[in-house]
Amino acid sequence: MAGRGRGSGVLGICVALLVGCGGPSAPDAAPGDVRRLLDRRAEAVLDRDAKEYRETGRSAKAYDNLREVPLQSWQYRLTAFDRDGERATATADLRYRIKGYDSEPLTTSLALTLEEREGRWYVTAERPARKATEQLWDQGPxxxxxxxxxxxxxxxxxxxxxxxxxxxxxxxxxxxxxxxxxxxxxxxxxxxxxxxxxxxxxxxxxxxxxxxxxxxxxxxxxxxxxxxxxxxxxxxxxxxxxxxxxxxxxxxxxxxxxxxxxxxxxxxHTSPATPLWLSEGFADWVGYRGTGRTAAQAAPELRRALQREQPPGALPEDDDFGFSGDAGKLAEAYEGAWLACRMVADQWGEAKLTAFYEAVGVHKKRPGAVEDAMREVLDTTPEEFTARWRTYLRTELG
Known part of the structure; x- marks a missing residue:
């Protein structure tokens, strides 16, 4: 029994020495300090407190540029922190809402540079993170x-x-x-x-x-x-x-x-299942609705294609709506999409057009979405619809 006690004492001393001399070091307090710094910075933006904002760092460009933006919320969330002595780089998510317009916060990513002086951290630069889009205030007041x-x-x-x-x-x-x-x-x-x-x-x-x-x-x-x-x-x-x-x-x-x-x-009601000919065509249909513009007036490129006896053989594909340098082809895609939606409104009725739009959007994936909606709402097939659309083009633009 006595021998076991002496062994325990020696072990206890060894453990104490290990803890006192070779144990883990205290965690760096800098990330927590920077989080609190960003909280102060966010409060200064919302309170329109220029003095407090400038006390969080030399970078006041964003504050000056967004003074007229009516903000409901503004919040930073530190996502990465890399310290090198008295300097550091960090990334943070900025979440903000415009008062009266945004139901949920928008999120963007920022790249920050920071500097520690006399035990306090300051933001020295703030810019969009790599691959993040600019915000309007990044471009000026x-x-x-x-x-x-x-x-x-x-x-x-x-x-x-x-x-x-x-x-x-x-x-x-x-x-x-x-x-x-x-x-x-x-x-x-x-x-x-x-x-x-x-x-x-x-x-x-x-x-x-x-x-x-x-x-x-x-x-x-x-x-x-x-x-x-x-x-x-x-x-x-x-x-x-x-x-x-x-x-x-x-x-x-x-x-x-x-x-x-x-x-x-x-x-x-727009989902990945919604083809661009439907979403863009519907938006154009609303844009022209009630204006009195005829098909010939609003679809000149498509009319010229028909006059050249080069009518489209199918509804526009998604890729047709990308700008590739051929403005005429892009215009034809929009005009053809508009006339497809206009045809539904003319021949099935406006209520059917909106119901068709909603029925397509209910699907989560493209395959089968248009086919199902055409069958359920318009009682037709894509082949019949396309043939009807081509006839409509000739009738309206001929």
């Missing part, structure tokens, strides 16, 4: 114009310039007119309000989309957002290409904003 159903946010303009304020107000007026037009055509539930982003240039648009500018030449606007109808998707963003949009007349500008607003309205 944001100006905000509010409409009855819209919020227009623009950059690249002289703040306080009356002409630029009038330009953004024109966007708001067009969007405000678009919302009732869409509401009259689409009776499904949607927010009935839109956010329009107006960058300075095509390159600015591309930065917001995280894609090459060449893919959007000639495209007046696009709408971003979640497909699939989760019910938790934040409000979509209508992003304008000011170069292509600016050359349109008043009629064309209204059609474009109404088209894009339709995408916002139908988003919950």
């Amino acid at each position: 944001v100006e905000a114009v509010r409409g009855a159903h819209s919020l227009v946010l623009g950059v690249g303009r002289g703040q306080g310039d009356r002409r630029d304020d009038e330009t953004l107000r024109e966007y708001a007026d067009l969007a405000d007119r678009a919302v009732p037009l869409v509401r009259d055509a689409w009776h499904g539930k949607w927010p009935e309000r839109v956010v329009v982003l107006v960058p300075k240039s095509l390159d600015g648009m591309a930065g917001l989309l995280g894609a090459p500018a060449s893919g959007y030449q000639g495209i007046a606007a696009v709408t971003t957002g979640e497909t699939g109808g989760s019910g938790k998707a934040p409000a979509d963003r209508i992003i304008v290409n000011p170069e292509a949009y600016g050359v349109l007349g008043d009629f064309g500008k209204q059609v474009v904003l109404t088209h894009e607003t339709t995408h916002v309205a139908t988003r919950a």
Whole structure:
């Protein structure tokens, strides 16, 4: 018994020595300090406290640029931290909501550089993370114009310039007119309000989309957002290409904003099963609805193709809606899609068109979605529908 006790004592001493001299070191407190720093930074943004924001670091560009953006929430979540002495790099998710428009936060990723001075961490630079898209305030000071159903946010303009304020107000007026037009055509539930982003240039648009500018030449606007109808998707963003949009007349500008607003309205019923000829054609159908434009007026490229005796043999494929440098082919795709939806409205009725759209979107995958919806809603087949559409083109455009 006595010998066992002496052994235990020796073991106890060894354990104590190991713990005291060779055990694990205390965890680095820096990540926790940086999290608290980012919490302070977020509070400063929401409180519009410029002094407090600047005390979190030298990088105040984002704060200055987004002062006019009406924010409901703004929150950072540290996702990676790499320290090298008194300097560090980090990535963080930024989650934010625009007040009155976003039902859920939008998320983007930021790359941060930080510096420790006298025991405190400071942000020295903040920029979009690799592969993350830019936010509008990354491109300059944001100006905000509010409409009855819209919020227009623009950059690249002289703040306080009356002409630029009038330009953004024109966007708001067009969007405000678009919302009732869409509401009259689409009776499904949607927010009935839109956010329009107006960058300075095509390159600015591309930065917001995280894609090459060449893919959007000639495209007046696009709408971003979640497909699939989760019910938790934040409000979509209508992003304008000011170069292509600016050359349109008043009629064309209204059609474009109404088209894009339709995408916002139908988003919950648009899924991966929805072909682009249906989603783009339906949006154009709403855009032209009630304007009195004839098929020949609104589909000149397709009319010329028919006059050359080169009618389309099938409905447009998804790839036909990408800009490849052939503006005529792109126009034909949109015109053919519009006339397909117009045909359904003319021959089956507007209620059938919206029911068909919803029936396709219920499917989660493309195979069988259009076929099933055509059979259930329109009592036809894709082959019969296509033949009917080709006849409709000749009748309307001949």
